[in-house]
Amino acid sequence: MSKRSVADLKIGEQATIQSFSDQLMSLKLLEMGCLPGAQICLTAKAPLGDPICLKVAGYCLAMRKSEAATILINS
Amino acid sequence: MLKSSPTIALVGNPNAGKSSLFNELTGLRQKTGNFPGVTVDKKSGPWSIDSQTIATVVDLPGIYSIYPKSLDEQIVTDILANPAHPDYPDVAVVVVDASNLHRNLLLFTQIADLGVPVVLALNMLDVAHEEGKDVNAVRLAMLLNVPVVRINARKGDGLDHLKKAVIDQIEKPSVSGKLFFDPALEVADLITETKTQYQLDNNYLALQYVIQHDGFTFLNRQQQVGLDAIIDKHHFSEPTFQAGETISRYKHIGTIVDAVVTDRRPSGQTTWSQKLDRVLLHPVWGYAIFLFVLLLIFQAIFAWAQPFMDGIDSGVAWLNGQLKESLPAGPLTDLLTDGILAGIGGILVFIPQIAFLFLLVSLLEESGYMSRVMVIMDRIMRKFGLNGRSVVPLISGVACAVPAIMATRSIGTRRDRLITILVTPLMSCSARLPIYTILIALVVPSQRVLGFFNLQGLALMVLYLLGLISALLAAYVLKLFLHSKERSFFIMELPTFKLPRWNHVGLTVWESVRAFVWEAGRVILAISIVLWVLASYGPGDAMDQAETRVRQQNATLPAQDLQNRIASERLESSYAGQFGHFIEPVIRPLGYDWKIGIALLSSFAAREVFVGTMSTIYSIGDGADDEGVTIRDRLRQERNPNTGGPMYTPALAWSLLIFYVFAMMCMSTLAATQRETKSWKWPALQLVYMMGLAYVAAFATYQFLK
Numbered sequence: 001m002s003k004r005s006v007a008d009l010k011i012g013e014q015a016t017i018q019s020f021s022d023q024l025m026s027l028k029l030l031e032m033g034c035l036p037g038a039q040i041c042l043t044a045k046a047p048l049g050d051p052i053c054l055k056v057a058g059y060c061l062a063m064r065k066s067e068a069a070t071i072l073i074n075s
Numbered sequence: 076m077l078k079s080s081p082t083i084a085l086v087g088n089p090n091a092g093k094s095s096l097f098n099e100l101t102g103l104r105q106k107t108g109n110f111p112g113v114t115v116d117k118k119s120g121p122w123s124i125d126s127q128t129i130a131t132v133v134d135l136p137g138i139y140s141i142y143p144k145s146l147d148e149q150i151v152t153d154i155l156a157n158p159a160h161p162d163y164p165d166v167a168v169v170v171v172d173a174s175n176l177h178r179n180l181l182l183f184t185q186i187a188d189l190g191v192p193v194v195l196a197l198n199m200l201d202v203a204h205e206e207g208k209d210v211n212a213v214r215l216a217m218l219l220n221v222p223v224v225r226i227n228a229r230k231g232d233g234l235d236h237l238k239k240a241v242i243d244q245i246e247k248p249s250v251s252g253k254l255f256f257d258p259a260l261e262v263a264d265l266i267t268e269t270k271t272q273y274q275l276d277n278n279y280l281a282l283q284y285v286i287q288h289d290g291f292t293f294l295n296r297q298q299q300v301g302l303d304a305i306i307d308k309h310h311f312s313e314p315t316f317q318a319g320e321t322i323s324r325y326k327h328i329g330t331i332v333d334a335v336v337t338d339r340r341p342s343g344q345t346t347w348s349q350k351l352d353r354v355l356l357h358p359v360w361g362y363a364i365f366l367f368v369l370l371l372i373f374q375a376i377f378a379w380a381q382p383f384m385d386g387i388d389s390g391v392a393w394l395n396g397q398l399k400e401s402l403p404a405g406p407l408t409d410l411l412t413d414g415i416l417a418g419i420g421g422i423l424v425f426i427p428q429i430a431f432l433f434l435l436v437s438l439l440e441e442s443g444y445m446s447r448v449m450v451i452m453d454r455i456m457r458k459f460g461l462n463g464r465s466v467v468p469l470i471s472g473v474a475c476a477v478p479a480i481m482a483t484r485s486i487g488t489r490r491d492r493l494i495t496i497l498v499t500p501l502m503s504c505s506a507r508l509p510i511y512t513i514l515i516a517l518v519v520p521s522q523r524v525l526g527f528f529n530l531q532g533l534a535l536m537v538l539y540l541l542g543l544i545s546a547l548l549a550a551y552v553l554k555l556f557l558h559s560k561e562r563s564f565f566i567m568e569l570p571t572f573k574l575p576r577w578n579h580v581g582l583t584v585w586e587s588v589r590a591f592v593w594e595a596g597r598v599i600l601a602i603s604i605v606l607w608v609l610a611s612y613g614p615g616d617a618m619d620q621a622e623t624r625v626r627q628q629n630a631t632l633p634a635q636d637l638q639n640r641i642a643s644e645r646l647e648s649s650y651a652g653q654f655g656h657f658i659e660p661v662i663r664p665l666g667y668d669w670k671i672g673i674a675l676l677s678s679f680a681a682r683e684v685f686v687g688t689m690s691t692i693y694s695i696g697d698g699a700d701d702e703g704v705t706i707r708d709r710l711r712q713e714r715n716p717n718t719g720g721p722m723y724t725p726a727l728a729w730s731l732l733i734f735y736v737f738a739m740m741c742m743s744t745l746a747a748t749q750r751e752t753k754s755w756k757w758p759a760l761q762l763v764y765m766m767g768l769a770y771v772a773a774f775a776t777y778q779f780l781k
Contacts, residue, residue, distance in 0.1 A: 023314050028566055030321040031140040033178045043349055047358035048454045051463070051565060059175050060349070060569040062450045064457075067566060 006054065007069040009042040015073035016040070017056075022070040033057030034071060081130045081245050082162060083122065086151065086186055087170035088179050089137030090570040092198040095228035096170055097134040098579055105582075117162070124238050124245075133162055139178065141185040141283065142317065145487040149290050155189050156283050157293045166244045167191045168237070170228070173210045174203035176336060180328045181321070184255035187221060188279035192248040194240045195223045196233075202571075206346075207339045215335045220251045229576060256324050258282040262316070265309040272301065286313050348571040355447045365448055368439070369470075373539075375431040376473065376505070383427035391420030410607060418603030421687045422596045428505045429591050430584050432474035436467070437583040441575035446567060453565050459547045460554025461498075462491040463565050469495070469546065472502030473539075476744040478587060480751055490559035494550050496751055497761050500744050501546035503539050503736060506683035510735050511538055513686060516707055518728040541736050545768070602684050606677045609651040617648040651677075665734065665770070666727040666777040668715075682740040726780035734773035739765035 009015060017038050020026035034040065034056055043060065044053040050065040087093040097105070101120025118134040135154070136147040143149040154160045155167070169186055171179040187193050197212050216223035222240040226233035259266040259278045269281040288294055288302040306313070354360050395412050402408040439445045445467060453463030464486045471479035479499045486492040503511070512535075519534045612618070621644040629637055646652050647669070654676055655669030662672055670693075678685035693709040713722040739745070739762045748758040 023318070024562075025564070027142070027314060027317055027321070028144065028564065030318055030325075031142070031181065032566060032568070033181075033325075035322060035325050044352050044356045046356050046450045046454060047361050050454050051450050053352060053356065053450065053569060055349075057175070057177050059178070060352070060571075061566065062446070062569050063566045064453065064564070067564060 003072045005069045006040060006042070006071040006073055007052070007065045009040075009073075011042055011045060014039060014041040017071055018074050019072045020070055021072055025067060025070045029067075029071060032061055033059075034061075040071070040073070079128070081124075081128065081165040083130045083132045083241060084154070084162070084164035084167045085132060085134050085170060086155075086167050086182070087137060088139055088172060088175075088182060090568065091137070091170045091172040091179060092228040093134065093137060093170045094579065095576060096168075096196065096198070096226065097132060098576075098582060099228055099231045099234065100132050124242055130165075130241070133164070138182060140182055140321070141189070142287070143290065145485060146492075147484045152283065152287060152290070153292055155186065155191055156280060156287070156291060159293065164191060165248075166194060166241050168194050168196050168241065170196045170198050172202075173197050173200045174206055174208065176203075176210065176332050177325065177328055180331065181324055183219075184324055184328065185279075187219075187251065188254045188256060188277075189283070190250055190277040190280060192244045192250055193221055194237065194244055195219065195221055196226045196228075196237055197223055198226050198228050200225060201227065209337045209339075211335045211337075215331070218331050218334060220253070254279055255327055256320055258316075258320070261319075262309065262311065265305065265311055268305055268309075269302070272305070273298070285311065286317065346571070351572055352447065352569070355444070356451060361447075361451045365451060368444075368448075372432065372435050372470070372473075375435055376428050380427035380431050384424050387424050387426070388420065391416065391423065395420075406611070409611070410604065414604050414607035415600065417687055417690070418600045419596070421603070421683055422592060422600070424509075425505050425683070426588055426592065428508070429474050430588050432471070432505075433584045433587040434580060436471060437580045438575050440467075441573065441580060443570045443572045446569050449565075449567065450569070457563070459550040460491070460494050460557075461547075461550050462486050462488065462495070462563060463567075465491065465495040468499050469502055469543075472499045472504060472546075474505050475591060476500040476502070476504050476741065477747045478590070480744065480747045483751065488559075488563045489561055490557055491563050493752065493757065494553045494557065496748055497553060497757065497764075498546040498549045500739060500741065500761065500765065501542050501549060501737065503542040504741075506681065506741070507538075507735050509686045510682065511535055511732060513689075513707055513710070514723075514728045514732050517710055517723050518725040538732060538736055541733075545737065549764070549768075602677060602681060603687060606651065606673075606684070606688060609654070610646060610649050610673070613645075613649040614653070618645045621645055621648040664777070665773045666724075666730045666781070668722070671731070678740050679742075681742060682735060682738070685735070685740075726777050729780055730773045730777035733776045734769045736769075737765055737772055738769035 003018075004015075005021075006015070006017075017034055017036050017040055019036055020029065038056060041055040042052060043055050046052070046062075051062050052065060052068055054061045054063070054068070085093050085097055097118065097120070100122045105118055105120030120132055121129045122132045123129045135151045138148045138151050141152055141155075143152055154162050154164075157163060167186055169183045171183055183193070183195060195215070197210065197215070200210060203210060212223050212225050222244065224233055224237045224240050226237055257278055258281070265285065266278050266281045269284055270276065270278070273281070273284055275281045275284065284291070284294075285302055285306060288299045291299075294302075305311075355364060395416050398412050398416065399408065402411070436445075439448070448466055449463035452466045456463055456465050465483070467485075468479040468482045471482055476499050479502070480496050483492050483495045483499070486495060515531050515534050519531050521529065521531050524530055524533070622641050625637070625641050625644045629640060632640065647656075651673045652669065655672035658672045658676065659667075659669045662675065667675070674685050674688040677688045689710070693713070710723050711721065714720070715722045715724075745758040745762060748761055749755060752758070
């Protein structure tokens with residue numbers, strides 16, 4: 001079974017970041033505070049379900065679903 | 076003794092309050108310029124830090140880390156890594172948002188590690204307090220080993236302490252010798268070799284040379300190749316190392332934050348900002364609200380601005396009349412009134428629209444709503460090869476394409492940015508509005524349909540929609556041809572909602588109006604004068620010959636008609652008239668004659684000249700002294716010499732309207748595209764595709780309606 005990612009979260013669901021599946025994307029995400037071990041929560045989705053809004057490191061971060069899919073989580 | 080004019084740079088995350096602090100320090104004395112060699116806007120201003128010393132404060136673009144994600148961000152590293160740069164600061168004031176200490180300290184530790192003397196300005200403590208977090212500034216200063224000052228940038232509190240800390244840093248620069256992250260602990264050989272070869276004494280700066288040398292404008296080709304060789308020799312993997320750096324920094328920061336922040340926040344509580352987001356990002360309400368906001372913007376530009384525009388219009392007309400009466404008649408007076416003053420009036424009349432547009436756009440940006448718009452539009456924009464961030468340039472394009480194109484710098488992906496630049500001028504800018512207004516009034520009856528919509532207003536909306544749709548379609552086509560290895564991305568902080576800062580909004584509006592009047596104004600003014608000269612003089616005595624010929628052939632005509640015929644013939648044999656005749660074969664299929672040809676040619680540099688040219692041509696060609704006759708009446712009276720019917724038939728008017736929707740008639744926009752893409756290829760493509768589109772569409776319209 002493939003690993004779950006942030007893109008699979010439902011609204012209000014919380015998870016812990018485990019690792020990244022894309023190195024270049026991970027550089028941007030790390031800088032924005034998406035660290036392995038950090039709590040991440042899906043707070044809202046744009047109409048059409050993409051991009052999504054996440055609560056991480058105490059603030060709100062928006063990203064595309066494809067980008068969220070590179071953040072793997074503990075389920 | 077202080078250096079005579081020290082440079083202070085403001086650095087910080089976006090939304091950390093950097094601009095508020097900048098406005099608080101410099102106020103109205105700030106000026107916008109360019110950083111040397113690049114076209115990133117540079118805001119700077121004087122700040123008197125003691126009785127003899129006036130420092131220059133430079134506001135650097137907001138960044139999240141020293142590794143740039145967009146063109147705008149590149150300049151920060153380019154300056155801070157290069158002590159020889161003219162804008163290299165004596166002190167860097169790093170503005171830190173206390174409510175998001177982790178992420179803000181990441182940047183802070185990177186800046187401090189570069190060896191720049193720093194002062195940490197701890198801002199937004201009130202926001203943090205509301206969220207249940209209190210920050211101990213004294214302990215933070217001890218743990219970081221740097222001066223920390225508590226400020227409130229929105230209220231202007233703590234600036235005296237900031238001033239003192241800055242003076243201390245200038246007098247005795249203290250740079251903590253110990254790096255927060257020392258790359259030499261892991262790649263000692265690489266760092267040592269780089270330091271020796273490039274005469275550096277800072278380990279972290281050496282690392283930046285290694286990782287970022289392609290973006291450093293102060294390194295020459297040979298130096299860049301040299302660094303590539305060092306990377307190969309040591310088998311250094313930049314992304315892996317960079318990821319390791321970020322994680323290591325955050326680990327360090329985590330222990331610091333735990334020691335200085337007392338968090339008494341009940342966990343899991345939804346803030347009102349989040350509740351608001353649920354509505355603003357709602358599948359139905361989200362779009363409904365955005366549509367409403369757009370309607371409001373249009374309403375402001377077209378309806379609310381109208382009285383002001385009428386006021387300016389009649390003011391200029393009154394002044395023109397006064398001058399004509401009080402000055403002796405002659406070519407100089409004509410030049411002053413019909414040439415220069417008419418040109419200036421044509422510029423001033425746009426000010427209300429531009430002011431309203433920038434007022435509303437900056438209100439939306441200030442409040443934090445604009446980033447929500449980017450989120451809800453990203454999915455749709457992506458389909459057309461654009462980006463959620465393209466929304467702001469496209470909306471600004473309704474006022475003027477030049478600031479709109481400059482606003483594309485925040486788009487991190489090169490291809491998305493390029494496509495946005497290329498299609499933005501298709502949005503109907505305010506310079507097209509007077510052309511639309513006059514021609515629509517000429518051929519569309521002012522009547523209500525369905526009891527509610529004004530037919531003329533509807534026609535105007537159709538033209539704007541046509542511009543928007545063609546911009547999206549053009550983007551779609553460009554997407555098919557422009558390939559890029561670089562991936563498009565959209566990762567963006569959603570700032571919490573805030574009340575707009577009115578002084579901030581006021582400054583933005585003032586700056587944009589000033590730039591428009593000054594930049595566009597000079598071009599329009601020059602063209603008006605040249606055109607007036609070209610229409611008033613002809614080669615040799617061609618114009619006098621024409622007059623003699625008319626007098627001989629039409630000796631029996633009444634004086635009034637004779638005067639008209641003479642004026643018209645004189646215009647036809649002037650330089651401008653001959654130009655018009657020269658291009659007539661090309662524009663005939665679109666339904667245009669040589670007079671429209673002159674207007675097209677003159678408005679080639681700036682389309683707002685069109686209406687002015689039409690009034691110049693038809694008033695010069697009219698001869699009779701008919702005060703109070705508007706340009707619209709003149710156009711309506713104009714006869715087609717071939718058919719004898721009215722010249723401005725619906726077919727001709729629509730052909731002209733469609734032409735102006737698409738045509739690339741603006742030198743300033745082409746210049747902006749050239750500056751922003753650093754290539755002549757893209758403005759050339761923009762010119763060719765838009766002109767081609769305009770010609771074909773106008774041709775089809777005319778032939779279909781004829």
